[in-house]
Amino acid sequence: MTATPSSIVEECHASSELPIRADLTAAHAHVWEKLAAPGTWWNSSERLAIAEIVGAALDDPDPIPPWESASSSGRVASNALLSSELQDAVYRLAVHAGTLTEEWYSKMRDATGITPQQWVEVIEVAISVASVFRFSQLAGIERPAFPAAIKGDPSRQGQPSKPAKHHWVPVVHLEDMTPELAPFYDGLPALPPVIRALSSVPSAMDTLATLSSAQYIPTREMVDLNWTRGTLTRRQIEFVAGRLSAHRECFY
Amino acid sequence: MMLRASSSANDLQVDLSLVMGEAGENEAVEHALELADLVDTSVSDLGSLAAARSALVEATDSATMLDAAAVVANFEMMTRIADGTGTCHPSERLESMAEMTTSMGLDQFVSARS
Numbered sequence: 001m002t003a004t005p006s007s008i009v010e011e012c013h014a015s016s017e018l019p020i021r022a023d024l025t026a027a028h029a030h031v032w033e034k035l036a037a038p039g040t041w042w043n044s045s046e047r048l049a050i051a052e053i054v055g056a057a058l059d060d061p062d063p064i065p066p067w068e069s070a071s072s073s074g075r076v077a078s079n080a081l082l083s084s085e086l087q088d089a090v091y092r093l094a095v096h097a098g099t100l101t102e103e104w105y106s107k108m109r110d111a112t113g114i115t116p117q118q119w120v121e122v123i124e125v126a127i128s129v130a131s132v133f134r135f136s137q138l139a140g141i142e143r144p145a146f147p148a149a150i151k152g153d154p155s156r157q158g159q160p161s162k163p164a165k166h167h168w169v170p171v172v173h174l175e176d177m178t179p180e181l182a183p184f185y186d187g188l189p190a191l192p193p194v195i196r197a198l199s200s201v202p203s204a205m206d207t208l209a210t211l212s213s214a215q216y217i218p219t220r221e222m223v224d225l226n227w228t229r230g231t232l233t234r235r236q237i238e239f240v241a242g243r244l245s246a247h248r249e250c251f252y
Numbered sequence: 253m254m255l256r257a258s259s260s261a262n263d264l265q266v267d268l269s270l271v272m273g274e275a276g277e278n279e280a281v282e283h284a285l286e287l288a289d290l291v292d293t294s295v296s297d298l299g300s301l302a303a304a305r306s307a308l309v310e311a312t313d314s315a316t317m318l319d320a321a322a323v324v325a326n327f328e329m330m331t332r333i334a335d336g337t338g339t340c341h342p343s344e345r346l347e348s349m350a351e352m353t354t355s356m357g358l359d360q361f362v363s364a365r366s
Binding site: 018097123130169 | 254255257258259264268270271275281282283287288290291292294295296298301302312315316317318319320322323324325326328330332333334335336338340342353358359361363364
């Protein structure tokens with residue numbers, strides 16, 4: 001019997017015999033299901049090709065400098081589904097995200113011909129892989145294998161995204177909320193820019209919300225500065241978050 | 253920064269240099285040393301990651317270690333979202349953070365967009 005994307009994750013977590021929270025296992029299983037399926041702008045084979053590059057980049061023991069080409073230096077396996085320029089962009093996003101600039105983004109889009117929404121979906125794939133792989137590595141458990149692709153076409157469902165003041169990519173402003181974004185926007189007076197960043201692709205918002213709730217803090221608990229699951233205190237959570245972000249040289 | 257906010261909410265002082273420099277025991281952040289070692293080794297010394305993981309489990313428990321691993325995974329996500337989309341803070345927030353970002357050298361990051 002073929003393993004399902006969920007079962008691949010569930011088996012890795014269960015075989016560790018560690019007390020991994022059920023909601024965390026469910027969140028990682030959810031994004032693995034999505035990874036195998038057609039997305040909004042990329043089909044599943046393309047999504048998995050992006051995922052393979054992210055995985056290779058995260059595994060690279062001696063990453064090439066940000067200005068070098070990963071595809072021409074043999075750091076990523078040859079893949080006809082993605083242009084070499086896009087492969088280079090995915091590699092750089094995976095290992096050198098802190099070096100990206102608006103000029104780089106503009107040149108990358110010219111070179112690859114991708115839309116901002118396609119780039120947002122690339123980021124969604126990258127964060128799925130980075131979350132699942134890095135958790136496995138830190139926890140010391142077996143890493144889930146990539147799932148098999150599920151055939152089908154991307155939904156190509158657009159959103160009323162507009163140029164944004166605080167992002168390179170367009171976003172959907174609160175007043176333009178659509179039914180697809182309601183689960184993430186409803187009842188909130190404002191959204192932090194980093195949460196709104198993926199709003200042109202609601203499925204990417206779903207990935208962010210699912211992972212963030214299980215890995216960090218549920219969105220609606222964010223205002224509680226003493227929130228805890230009974231393990232880490234809020235201060236310990238923020239300390240770990242800040243230290244990792246500093247290592248990644250992420251100003252935001 | 254949420255570490256500062258969550259400490260202030262409990263009338264605790266936290267030296268924010270703890271986030272970037274040597275981590276020692278701190279009133280505001282219990283087991284800062286073990287938590288920092290887990291993060292640091294996962295980024296730059298994978299050969300020592302297992303020892304850091306064990307030290308954190310010994311100081312706390314497996315569930316706490318797993319939650320710390322999950323927080324790291326989450327910020328591997330958030331940093332790529334912020335830097336991949338060019339997300340920046342609104343100007344009023346940047347102003348309120350200015351002293352901290354300068355003193356910690358965060359304004360020297362390539363990603364310090366405005």
